Amino acid sequence: MIELAGIERDFTVGDEVVRALDQVSLTLPDGDYVSVMGPSGSGKSTLLNVLGLLDRPNDGSYRLHGEETTRLPEEARAALRRDHIGFVFQAFHLVPRLSAADNIGLPLVLAGVEPHARDARIHEVLESLDLLDRAHHRPDQLSGGQRQRVAIGRAVVMRPGLLLADEPTGNLDQHAGSEVVALLEQLNASGITLVVVTHDPTIGQRARRRIRMVDGQIANDSGADAHA
Amino acid sequence: MRTPDLLRFASSSLAGARTRTLLMLLAMSIGVASVVVLTALGEGARRYVTGQFAQLGTHLLIMLPGRSETTGGAPPLFGQTPRDLTLDDAMALLRARSILRVAPLTVGNAPVSRGSRDREVTVIGATYDFFPIRHLSVGSGQPLPLIDPQRSVNVAVLGSGLRRELFGSASALGQWIRINDRRFRVIGILSQGGESLGQNLDDMVVVPVAAAQSLFNAPSLFRVLIQARSGQDIERAKTAARDIIRERHDGEDDVTLITQDALLGTFDKILRALTYTVGGIAGISLAVAGILIMNVMLVAVSQRVAEIGLLKALGASERQVLRLFLVEAVMLASAGAALGVVIGIGGILLLAQLFPAFPIAAPLWAPLAAVAVAVGTGLVFGVMPARRAARFDPVRALTGR
Numbered sequence: 001m002i003e004l005a006g007i008e009r010d011f012t013v014g015d016e017v018v019r020a021l022d023q024v025s026l027t028l029p030d031g032d033y034v035s036v037m038g039p040s041g042s043g044k045s046t047l048l049n050v051l052g053l054l055d056r057p058n059d060g061s062y063r064l065h066g067e068e069t070t071r072l073p074e075e076a077r078a079a080l081r082r083d084h085i086g087f088v089f090q091a092f093h094l095v096p097r098l099s100a101a102d103n104i105g106l107p108l109v110l111a112g113v114e115p116h117a118r119d120a121r122i123h124e125v126l127e128s129l130d131l132l133d134r135a136h137h138r139p140d141q142l143s144g145g146q147r148q149r150v151a152i153g154r155a156v157v158m159r160p161g162l163l164l165a166d167e168p169t170g171n172l173d174q175h176a177g178s179e180v181v182a183l184l185e186q187l188n189a190s191g192i193t194l195v196v197v198t199h200d201p202t203i204g205q206r207a208r209r210r211i212r213m214v215d216g217q218i219a220n221d222s223g224a225d226a227h228a
Numbered sequence: 229m230r231t232p233d234l235l236r237f238a239s240s241s242l243a244g245a246r247t248r249t250l251l252m253l254l255a256m257s258i259g260v261a262s263v264v265v266l267t268a269l270g271e272g273a274r275r276y277v278t279g280q281f282a283q284l285g286t287h288l289l290i291m292l293p294g295r296s297e298t299t300g301g302a303p304p305l306f307g308q309t310p311r312d313l314t315l316d317d318a319m320a321l322l323r324a325r326s327i328l329r330v331a332p333l334t335v336g337n338a339p340v341s342r343g344s345r346d347r348e349v350t351v352i353g354a355t356y357d358f359f360p361i362r363h364l365s366v367g368s369g370q371p372l373p374l375i376d377p378q379r380s381v382n383v384a385v386l387g388s389g390l391r392r393e394l395f396g397s398a399s400a401l402g403q404w405i406r407i408n409d410r411r412f413r414v415i416g417i418l419s420q421g422g423e424s425l426g427q428n429l430d431d432m433v434v435v436p437v438a439a440a441q442s443l444f445n446a447p448s449l450f451r452v453l454i455q456a457r458s459g460q461d462i463e464r465a466k467t468a469a470r471d472i473i474r475e476r477h478d479g480e481d482d483v484t485l486i487t488q489d490a491l492l493g494t495f496d497k498i499l500r501a502l503t504y505t506v507g508g509i510a511g512i513s514l515a516v517a518g519i520l521i522m523n524v525m526l527v528a529v530s531q532r533v534a535e536i537g538l539l540k541a542l543g544a545s546e547r548q549v550l551r552l553f554l555v556e557a558v559m560l561a562s563a564g565a566a567l568g569v570v571i572g573i574g575g576i577l578l579l580a581q582l583f584p585a586f587p588i589a590a591p592l593w594a595p596l597a598a599v600a601v602a603v604g605t606g607l608v609f610g611v612m613p614a615r616r617a618a619r620f621d622p623v624r625a626l627t628g629r
C-alpha cells in the first residue's frame with residue numbers, strides 16, 4: 001500500500017521556482033496497475049522519482065506500507081529502494097562493461113547476497129525473460145528490446161513490491177515495445193504493483209487505472225473514486 | 229556488499245578504462261620506482277664511504293699536533309706555542325696496554341729523480357708498522373725495515389705508479405733514486421690500487437720517518453696513527469694517549485685525537501640524511517602521481533554519473549558509492565606501487581650489474597615507505613572524487629541534468 005498526501009516538489013532554476021508536483025495525493029493498493037500520462041513537463045517523471053524514493057518532496061507525506069518515508073535518513077531510503085522498489089528507465093541504463101547476467105545481479109551484489117544464492121536467482125530471472133542464451137553478452141551485443149528486458153530483470157531480481165517504469169518503450173520499436181509491455185503486465189499479474197509513465201495512448205489505455213497529469217497536478221484519475 | 233564483490237566491481241571499472249588505468253599505473257610506478265632506486269643509490273654511497281674508512285685501517289686513532297679549536301678548552305694563559313710532537317712522544321704511546329701499533333708520520337713534497345727523469349712527489353716518512361695499520365701490501369721487495377725509528381736509513385718503498393714513471397719496464401728493486409739530492413735505495417714496491425679516501429698512494433714514496441725528518445728538517449711529526457688493540461679499546465687508547473702526551477708535555481693538553489669512528493659516524497649521518505632527502509624528493513613524484521589519480525578519478529566520476537545514479541536507484545547508499553570509488557583509487561595506487569617496486573628492484577639489479585664496484589642496495593624501509601605513501605596517496609586523493617560521486621543527486625545523475 002502506497003499513500004501520497006499533499007506532495008509538493010519545487011525546483012529552483014535561477015531565481016525562478018518550478019512547481020513540478022503540486023498537492024498530489026494518491027493511494028495505490030498492492031498489485032495495482034497504473035499508467036501516468038500527460039504533456040511533457042507535467043511532472044510525470046518527478047512523481048515516479050518521488051514514488052521510488054529517489055527524490056524527496058518539499059512537502060507532504062509519503063507512506064510506504066504504513067511507514068512515513070519523507071523524514072527517513074538517506075541510508076534508510078536507499079535500503080527501502082533496494083528491497084522494495086524496482087526501476088525501469090527509458091534509456092535502459094545498463095552498465096556497459098558488465099554482462100547481461102552481471103547487470104541483472106547488480107542489486108544482489110549491492111545487497112551483499114552470497115554468490116551461490118545470487119547465481120540461482122539470476123538464472124531464474126534469465127529463464128523467465130527467455131534470455132538464458134544471452135547471459136554472457138554485454139549490452140552492446142544485445143538488441144534494444146533485449147536490453148530493456150535485461151533492465152526489467154534487474155528491476156525485479158530483488159522481488160520488489162513496486163515496479164516503476166518511466167517511458168520504458170520510448171526507445172523501442174513497436175514490436176519490441178509491445179513485448180516489453182507484455183512482460184511488465186505479466187509481472188503485474190503475478191502481484192507486483194506497476195506504475196508506467198508513457199506517451200503512447202495505446203499502452204496507457206491498457207492499464208487498469210489511468211492517471212493524467214497537467215502542470216504538476218493530477219487532472220484525471222480513473223481509479224480515484226474506487227479508492228476514495 | 230561483500231568485499232570480493234567490491235574488489236571485483238572496482239577492478240572491472242578499472243579494466244573498462246584501460247588507457248586511463250595504464251597511465252595512472254605508469255605515473256604511480258615511476259614515483260615508487262624512483263624512490264626505491266634513489267634511496268638505494270644513497271644507501272650505496274653510504275656503504276661505499278664506510279668501506280673506504282675500513283680500508284683506512286681498523287680501530288684507528290689519529291693524533292695531530294696542536295689543540296683543535298673544536299675540542300674546546302681555554303686558550304693557553306701564557307701564550308705558549310704547542311710543543312712539537314716528536315718521535316719519542318709517538319713511541320712512548322706503546323706503553324699503553326690498549327695500544328697495539330703506532331705509526332709516526334712525516335709528510336712533505338720533494339723532487340724525486342732517477343737519471344734524467346724526475347718528478348715532484350709526496351714523500352711519506354713512516355715506520356714498519358705503517359704498512360699493517362693502513363693495510364698496505366708490498367707487491368715486490370719488502371716494506372720499511374723493522375728498525376729503531378730514530379735511525380735514519382736511506383731506503384725507499386715506491387708507489388707502483390711512481391715506479392713506472394721512474395723506471396719504465398726496468399727493474400727498480402735495489403736501484404738508487406734521489407730525493408732532494410739524497411740517495412735512497414729502492415727496497416720495495418707497493419701493490420697497485422693502494423687508495424684510501426682519495427689519497428692515491430700509487431704516486432708516493434715511503435721512507436723511514438727519521439730520514440724524512442732530516443729531508444724536510446721537520447722535528448715535529450705530521451701525525452701519528454695509533455691502532456687500538458680492539459674496538460672496545462679505542463676509547464681507552466684515546467685516554468691513555470692523551471695522558472701520556474700530557475705527562476711528556478709538562479701537563480699541556482696540546483694534541484688533537486680523532487677517532488675514525490667519530491669521523492665515520494659523521495659521514496654516516498650526512499649520507500643517511502642525504503638518502504632521506506633524495507628519497508623525499510623522489511616522494512614528491514608520488515604526490516604528483518596522487519594528484520594525477522585525483523584528477524583521473526574526478527574525470528571517471530563525471531564520465532560515470534549515469535552509473536552512479538543507477539547504483540543509487542538500485543539501492544546503493546552514499547557510503548557504498550563512496551567505498552566503491554575509494555577502493556578503485558586505492559587499487560590503482562597499490563597496483564602502481566607494486567609495479568614500481570618491481571621496476572625499482574629491476575633498476576637496482578641493472579645498476580649493480582653495470583657498476584659492480586658500487587655497493588648499491590635498497591634499504592628495506594624505502595620500498596615499504598614508498599608503497600605506504602602510494603596507497604595513502606591513493607586514499608587521500610581518492611576521497612574527494614569519491615565524495616563527489618557519493619553526493620550526486622540520483623535523479624539528476626540519471627537524467628543527465
Ligand SMILES: Nc1ncnc2c1ncn2[C@@H]1O[C@H](COP(=O)(O)OP(=O)(O)O)[C@@H](O)[C@H]1O
Pocket residue numbers: 011012013018019020038039040041042043044045046047624629
Ligand atoms: N532537477 C530539476 N531541476 C530543475 N527543474 C526540474 C528538475 N526536474 C524536473 N524539473 C522541472 O519540473 C517539471 C516536471 O518535470 P518532469 O517530471 O521531468 O516532467 P515529465 O516527466 O512529465 O516530462 C519540468 O518543468 C521540469 O523542467
Ligand SMILES: [Mg+2]
Pocket residue numbers: 044045046
Ligand atoms: Mg519524464
